[in-house]
Amino acid sequence: MEDNNIQNPEGIPAKLAELEEDEFHHVNNPAAGIKPIVKKYLSRPVSAEQKNNKFYFSDGDAKVEITVVTDEIIRVRLAPHGVFLDEFSYAVPKLEKKVSVFGLNELEEEYVVYTNIINCHIRKTDFFISFSDNQNFITSSDAVPMHWEENVKFGGYYVYCTKTCHSNESFFGMGDKATELNLRGKRLKNWNTDAYSFAWNQDPLYRSIPFYISLNEGIAHGIFFDNTFKADFDFGAEDPTKTSFWAEGGELQYYYIHGPHMMDVVKRYHLLTGTHPMPPMWALGYHQCRWSYYPESKVRMVTKTFREKKIPCDGIYLDIDYMDGYRCFTWNRKYFPDPKKMIKELSEQGFKTVVIIDPGIRVDDNYSVFKEGKENRYFCRRCDDYFMEGHVWPGRCQFPDFTNPEVREWWGNLFDELVQLGVAGVWNDMNEPAVFGTGTFPDDVRHQYDGQRGSHRKAHNVYGMQMVRATYEGLRKIMKNKRPFTITRAGYSGVQRFSSVWTGDNVASWEHLILGNIMCQRLSISGVSFCGTDIGGFSGEPDGELFTRWIQLGTFSPFMRAHSAGDTKEREPWSFGEPYTSINRKFIELRYRLLPYLYSAFWEHHRYGFPIVRPVVMHEQFEPTNHFRQDEFTYGDKILVCPVLAAGQKDRKVYLPKGKWYNFWTHELVDGGKELMVAAPLETMPIFVKAGSVIPEYPVMQYVGEKEIEEVKMNVYYSDFEANSFIFEDYGETFAYEQDIYLEKKFVVRGKENKLTIQQSMEGLYTPRYENYHMNIIGLPFKPTRIIVDDHEVKDFMIASDKTVQLKLRKNFTQLVIN
Numbered sequence: 001m002e003d004n005n006i007q008n009p010e011g012i013p014a015k016l017a018e019l020e021e022d023e024f025h026h027v028n029n030p031a032a033g034i035k036p037i038v039k040k041y042l043s044r045p046v047s048a049e050q051k052n053n054k055f056y057f058s059d060g061d062a063k064v065e066i067t068v069v070t071d072e073i074i075r076v077r078l079a080p081h082g083v084f085l086d087e088f089s090y091a092v093p094k095l096e097k098k099v100s101v102f103g104l105n106e107l108e109e110e111y112v113v114y115t116n117i118i119n120c121h122i123r124k125t126d127f128f129i130s131f132s133d134n135q136n137f138i139t140s141s142d143a144v145p146m147h148w149e150e151n152v153k154f155g156g157y158y159v160y161c162t163k164t165c166h167s168n169e170s171f172f173g174m175g176d177k178a179t180e181l182n183l184r185g186k187r188l189k190n191w192n193t194d195a196y197s198f199a200w201n202q203d204p205l206y207r208s209i210p211f212y213i214s215l216n217e218g219i220a221h222g223i224f225f226d227n228t229f230k231a232d233f234d235f236g237a238e239d240p241t242k243t244s245f246w247a248e249g250g251e252l253q254y255y256y257i258h259g260p261h262m263m264d265v266v267k268r269y270h271l272l273t274g275t276h277p278m279p280p281m282w283a284l285g286y287h288q289c290r291w292s293y294y295p296e297s298k299v300r301m302v303t304k305t306f307r308e309k310k311i312p313c314d315g316i317y318l319d320i321d322y323m324d325g326y327r328c329f330t331w332n333r334k335y336f337p338d339p340k341k342m343i344k345e346l347s348e349q350g351f352k353t354v355v356i357i358d359p360g361i362r363v364d365d366n367y368s369v370f371k372e373g374k375e376n377r378y379f380c381r382r383c384d385d386y387f388m389e390g391h392v393w394p395g396r397c398q399f400p401d402f403t404n405p406e407v408r409e410w411w412g413n414l415f416d417e418l419v420q421l422g423v424a425g426v427w428n429d430m431n432e433p434a435v436f437g438t439g440t441f442p443d444d445v446r447h448q449y450d451g452q453r454g455s456h457r458k459a460h461n462v463y464g465m466q467m468v469r470a471t472y473e474g475l476r477k478i479m480k481n482k483r484p485f486t487i488t489r490a491g492y493s494g495v496q497r498f499s500s501v502w503t504g505d506n507v508a509s510w511e512h513l514i515l516g517n518i519m520c521q522r523l524s525i526s527g528v529s530f531c532g533t534d535i536g537g538f539s540g541e542p543d544g545e546l547f548t549r550w551i552q553l554g555t556f557s558p559f560m561r562a563h564s565a566g567d568t569k570e571r572e573p574w575s576f577g578e579p580y581t582s583i584n585r586k587f588i589e590l591r592y593r594l595l596p597y598l599y600s601a602f603w604e605h606h607r608y609g610f611p612i613v614r615p616v617v618m619h620e621q622f623e624p625t626n627h628f629r630q631d632e633f634t635y636g637d638k639i640l641v642c643p644v645l646a647a648g649q650k651d652r653k654v655y656l657p658k659g660k661w662y663n664f665w666t667h668e669l670v671d672g673g674k675e676l677m678v679a680a681p682l683e684t685m686p687i688f689v690k691a692g693s694v695i696p697e698y699p700v701m702q703y704v705g706e707k708e709i710e711e712v713k714m715n716v717y718y719s720d721f722e723a724n725s726f727i728f729e730d731y732g733e734t735f736a737y738e739q740d741i742y743l744e745k746k747f748v749v750r751g752k753e754n755k756l757t758i759q760q761s762m763e764g765l766y767t768p769r770y771e772n773y774h775m776n777i778i779g780l781p782f783k784p785t786r787i788i789v790d791d792h793e794v795k796d797f798m799i800a801s802d803k804t805v806q807l808k809l810r811k812n813f814t815q816l817v818i819n
């Protein structure tokens, strides 16, 4: 199962014998008495015991705990010698019991822990654990019992779980892996890694999300292996009949998450690990970044050009060169003599300033952040009590232990000055943690781990998440009722509660455009919906076509930012001249037009755990060919896009799930359930809208808040069946939504041969300022003669040259009938 045969003995491999010679001999403890290291397997359960929603089974030595979490989620833990670790998880902050009917049945051959929906079977002969639904369909079963093996270097255990892999089983999830969307046949590692210019199939990358979704015979289930140590997953790579996951330490602890739909699994994974908080609406606009925009005059020139060229933009980023010698929380006064004035003036032009912060704190006794950290012993220490030092941008650095709550609080407060200067967002980088030369910290670095203690082996994968948590919580406190914006490179499951992410240092190539598309879909179904790629590619040089195609994909990435490395040519939306500038503008404008739609999809994510970007397989999981589709995806549940991913294309094949779809550009109505050839010259890309949808649209703005919204355009796409749409509105930048001050609107569209009814219902305490909707009815199959709104006839409507029906309505109408 592992590359090193010391760790994978079935019997005793030769290398192990050598090890015993070299390492086990000790004068007081002759190796003669030491048993060879072999994998140990659970044998057979000899006892069963229940304590509330926890069930314990023992084979006389090892113990297994089965916890019923909800009707559809069961957690499994293994204690090789009967002693479980304290309950603690950075990923699952609170494990609430949300189930009332559950119990244990003892049958002749097995024990069954059951809920109303699922069963967990523990086989009496060999401790095999399996799960089934209430139709007795086995969704997941052990291929061998859970096992472990002494980790001689560490003193703990490797822990393993091996499940049966079925011949047509597909696998999805796992965060930001740079490979095909379907993970069948792959072996992947979780160990957060700074992977500059990563390649296709390179692994591991920046984040660790030990969560996968299996799809077998059309039924989905998920496994979340909540273990922060270096871990591996094998999806039928070594043996096509087995799926395994194992870690180099920690507890074998996993959650079985029932489907049957992929969407159910993803929603339930969010129930455990949380969702993104609502972002400030401006964070959903376009962001411009570069390593680095400096000095101030350069920043001003770039921002001025956006306004002159009328290309919308909300975020402008300062990369490491804004600092004094790369010391976090300082300014290079030569480049930025008066940051407060600059940020204020940028903000008057509608730009929010986002600054980068790295975890490496320069060792410098004249630098207050270092001094404070040193005096309070906030930096990470080696086990022999020296502070851990490593080189990053500022030179020799020490690193805060973000797993210590006191350090997080200190770190959070350090942002006070930046916030007072007007900084609106913080970009958390290099937090895998990255160290030049060695890659990362040595394993023996000690972490406080919120009182649970841990070496870097245990804390490595959560370090970045705890850094951005410290940042987010600090900003949240300092900014009071304003929503902070944070972005992070590293993360672990649950990082979404604190931050958005980008996929790291990608490359300006078509292959990376393909990868970026897959990685965003994958992140989105792995809990991290608020994600995006460096548009244009971080390293290397895109040509105008590649950049424009990337802008098009970015228009439909929940996070939209162009970024590039310092040694590349200028990379703004106008850098490639015409026709690229105009096309880029058109798509960035489209991003702003669709903001209320994206914002509503974000709410559905935040409140209900839906991913924002959804691969096609999530819509039609029963269709085996969909398991391998990775180009097209839906943005929310109404808009399907298919980015153009190769040079020189004028059209491309697009698969549409079953149902009726409108071509966004031409309004042509097409039937789904098949592939179509769709025109895709550079100035366009395939976009389809589900029939029956109501898509809200804002007027084009140069930045969020530029204009008071006077009316919202409602694009209604006629359907001859009933369809629901959902729109969310609130203040856009405060936490009032946590006090239930928001509005959820539901539209029901019902079409007949010569009649269309649109009903609106609303729930919530928020009142938008605008008064009217501009209704834009698309695809009406008849010529309207009479329009009745809440029992009053509306005479004032227009049929436009593109056959759409246009009319104005009061925003709180309840029923519109068109005959």
Ligand code: GLC
Binding pocket: 290, 291, 319, 320, 356, 429, 430, 489, 504, 505, 563, 564, 565
């Ligand atoms: C890292 C980041 C990149 C950033 C650079 C300089 O490579 O991934 O986005 O621009 O560091 O700070």
